[in-house]
Amino acid sequence: MSNLQTFVEDFCASLAPVGARGMLVFVGHQDWLIEQLNSLSNVAYFSSVLAFSQQPIVGLKHVNNKNYRQQLGTEHQTIFFSVDDDFKVDAFAALSGTLVAGGVLLLTIAEEHVKNSAFCQRFLALIRDYPQIHLLKQSAPQLPELAFFDKDVSDKVSETEAPLAYGCATGEQQTAVDKILRVVSGHRNRPLVLTADRGRGKSTALALAAAEILRQGHKHIVITAPHPDALIIFFKHLKQALPEGIQQNNSFTFGHASLSFMALDVLIAQQPKCHVLMVDEAAGIPLPMLRVLLKQYHRQVFVSTIHGYEGAGRGFSGKFIKELKQLRPEGSEFHIQQPIRWHQYDPLEQFTFNGLLLNASLAKVQYSPQQSLSFQVLSGHDLLIDEHLLNSVFSLLVTAHYQTKPSDLKMLLDNEQVSLVIMKQQQQLLGIAWLLKEGKVEQQLSAQVKQSLRRIRGHLIPQSLLVHCGIEQAFSYQYYRVVRIAIHPEIQQQGLGTQLLSHCRAYAKQQGGDFIASSFGANAQLVKFWQNNDYAIARLGFNKDAASGEHSAMVLQPLSSSAAELLKTITSSFYQDFPFYLTDEYQYLATDLVLQILTVKPYYPQSNIDNSxxxxxxxxxxxxxxxxxxxxxxxxxxxxxxxxxxxxxxxxxxxxxxxxxxxxxxxxxxxxxxxxxxxxxxxxxxxxxxxxxxxxxxxxxxxxxxxx
Structure with a gap:
């Protein structure tokens, strides 16, 4: 047995007794990485192995970046995760959650990728703070010293001796099920908000409660989520609780009772009757849609991951819960703290949270209109060398969007086309705008885009103008796209967003940009904000976004005379076509959004529609x-x-x-x-x-x- 194999087996043996999970990170050239993994093929602890890599590995269950979500809700003892030319961090974050207590994640990273990735450099640097996460490098052949859990924190959370109802794993989970059932049997207009970190069994609690409701007969449950994938665990545990039930796609029947999944936009439009509405991963749903659901139904359960940014994060835990208490003062909250799938102090979970800034916290601020503001442009390198600044920036960005992903953090650190404009007052971070430089690509590439032969990543605006609006010269212009803009939630509605956009415009023009632009899920309030800042609508998507339930709007502001002339052409085309689409693709567009679009037309010439x-x-x-x-x-x-x-x-x-x-x-x-x-x-x-x-x-x- 090799020294490496002995080390790995001892490491695995140290995890199982305390119900913790660990990670071994290998960094080196590709040949060396393959050699190390081959030497571990006979490790006795490696079972139920899942491999994530670009190419399938003989003898192992394999997933890639296209299908890894199918593993949500499954469990694995060992995960092998390969990083060659790009670290698929969204997949890493998701799959790490399928690793069971006592399991090991083997992460291999090509040394060439580390040299070119600030994200990877930070990721590896954090390992030194976690004794149970081991780094093995080709350039340092000495094996690390094996670290064990501190006895003061390694004791497993004691199991409840008394048998639990509904098939629950913990007392907290049983309490959660009881509270869900009370929503159905108790008074109306008393919604429940159930929250937890991942691995606490919240979706399972929802499934167990649904099973109990269906057992009562003649009940109909409607469940929704940002995406059907979010309900994989739910349906798995529902089927386990009711094996006699029949599942067909995203619906489930048990005798005369039934449960059905409905997409958010369909649910809001059709308003089907039900005994209870269940909303899983509610933090992944935009606040305007949550407000509609809250008013449409009288018995509701909102379930979500609240720690981290798997959804709207603090937008859900802050604004929505506050509104819920005002509209439904008899509603209640319950937070599940005790982990089910792993140890309370699990090293892999703690490392993942810190490495991907899932635990980034938003500091309180005080703003005085009488005091001056300062503005600064940052690069990814500026964030890499200042961990506190990185945490502050990212936690604020999380509040501005309902679909923040770990890959967003990687993009901030690694993409050289990214610029961050931050707004401060007395060293307090008040606002931030994330800009991405787009356009100015070779004519050969743009021709391939036009012919539908390829799509160019990171060029959303010119690509959309060419493909959807027919603007042949779209790629010959330079665009600065506002990917995200965030003002601290405590000081919004004071004109700070407008001031920040003004500095973004000045920066983009200074850099030689032709347009400053943005793309977002359109509602009347957001469109009004951009129009008030002299942005014109260039396009409105024909289909609703699956997560936001809104059509995507693209807005532009010209920074050069040639861009201004082009924008007149773009907006003229949009407003001439808009009435036609109102009876088809835009037939269900919100009326306040239609009115906002039609009554404010910057850069648009006089209407040519006759008024006889x-x-x-x-x-x-x-x-x-x-x-x-x-x-x-x-x-x-x-x-x-x-x-x-x-x-x-x-x-x-x-x-x-x-x-x-x-x-x-x-x-x-x-x-x-x-x-x-x-x-x-x-x-x-x-x-x-x-x-x-x-x-x-x-x-x-x-x-x-x-x-x-």
Whole structure:
């Protein structure tokens, strides 16, 4: 037996008795890495092995970056994870959670990759702080000294001696199930928020509670999540609890009771009836959608990972829970602390949390409008050499987005096209904007993009302009895309975002940029923010994002005269096409978003839609009740589109009336849909609302025309 094999077997033997997990990291040239792994092929402790690598490994269960999510909810004793030219950190974070107590993760990293990756350099440097995570390097053949758990912290959490109900593993999990069941059997409007770090059995608790509800018969449960993959563990444990039940795709039946998964956008649009709504990984859902769910249903359970950034993180734990308490003061929270899958002080989990900044905490700040602000542009190297700054920056970025991933941290440190504009006051970090330089690529590459032969990573804006908007010269311009902008949650709504964007614009122009741009999930509030800062909408995605439930908006602001001319072309095309799409791809676009888009048109020339005298007469006749809706609807639409760019119209219009106008006249919804959405009694009341709107709208148009 080799010295390495003896070392590894002793290391594995030290983990199992205390229920902890460990990691061995090998760094060297590819041939050396293969040689080390081959020498460990006979280690007795290695069983139930899962291998993550670009190429399959003979004799081992293999996954890659495309299918690793299928392993969520499974368990492995040993994981082999290979890093060749790129560290797939999202996969690493996810798969490490499938390693059972006493298990070992073998991580191999090519030395060439370490030299070119600041992320890897930081990752390896952290190992020295974790005695149970061992680094073995080709350049340092001496084996590290084997470290064991401190006896004061290595005792396993004592198991509850009394038998637990529902098949629960811990007392906390049983309490969680009891609380979920109380949501169904107790008073209405008392939602439960169940949170935990990963590995605590929260999704299992949800499944066990669902099984108990289904056993009661004649119950229907609706469950939703940011993505069906998030429910792999849930359905696995539901099937184990009810083996007689029948699962078909993402639905489950047991006798006369049933459970079905619904995507977020479908759930919000259809509002199906159910005895309880379960929301798993709720932190991965944007706050506007959570608010809608909270108002639509009377019995709800929100379950989520709250430590780290597997979802919206502090947006969920802060803003949403605060709103929930205001809207549903009888609601309750419960946090599961005790791990089930591994030791309470598990070294691998602690290392993963710190290495990927899953535990980044947001400091409190105080802001004074009377004191000056300072701005600074940072690179990935600046973050690498200042761990405190890196933690502060990343924790603030996490609050601004509902889908932060470990790969975002890697991108910040490794991508040379990334710049960070930070805003401070008296050394306090108040805001940050993450910029990514895009465009200016070779014509040959852009031609391949146009022909759908390839996609260029990291060039979202020019690629979208070329492929979707038909802008042939898109890649010849330089863009600075605002990937994310974050203002500390305690000091928002004070104009700080506008000040930060102003400095981003100045920096981008100084660097020779033609455009500053962004892309985000569109809602009226966000679109208004960007429009107020002189950004124009260039494109709105045709499909809703699976996670956000919103269409993606792309906005641009020109920084050069040639860019300004191009933007006129882009916005003209968008606004000319927008009315057409309102009856198809944008038929269910929120009415306040439609109004926001149509009434603010920077860089857009005067509308070429006719507003004839005949149309004016039709509007007057309809408003007066002298003509029916069907004969006047085209004229109503033309008059609206010809003059809606005047913001005065928005100020003069009642919101309910204009919303019904948009739904009926512009988006062609039927009266049944409209009555249901706006709680009106029927067709007659709806037409009355349209006549009322037309009367107010006609007055507004007349006044504006007179001023001209």
């Amino acid at each position: 005298a005949a149309d004016q007469r039709a509007v007057k006749d309809f408003a007066a009740g002298n003509r029916v809706l069907s004969s006047c609807a085209p004229a109503l639409a033309r008059v609206f589109f010809s003059a809606c760019g005047d913001i005065k119209i928005k100020e003069l219009t009642e919101q309910k009336a204009i919303a019904i106008f948009i739904r009926k006249i512009l988006q062609k919804h039927n009266w049944l849909q409209i009555c249901d959405e706006f709680a009106i009694t029927g067709h007659k009341e709806g037409v009355a609302q349209l006549r009322h709107f037309s009367n107010i709208y006609l007055s507004a148009v007349t006044v504006v025309s007179a001023c001209k």
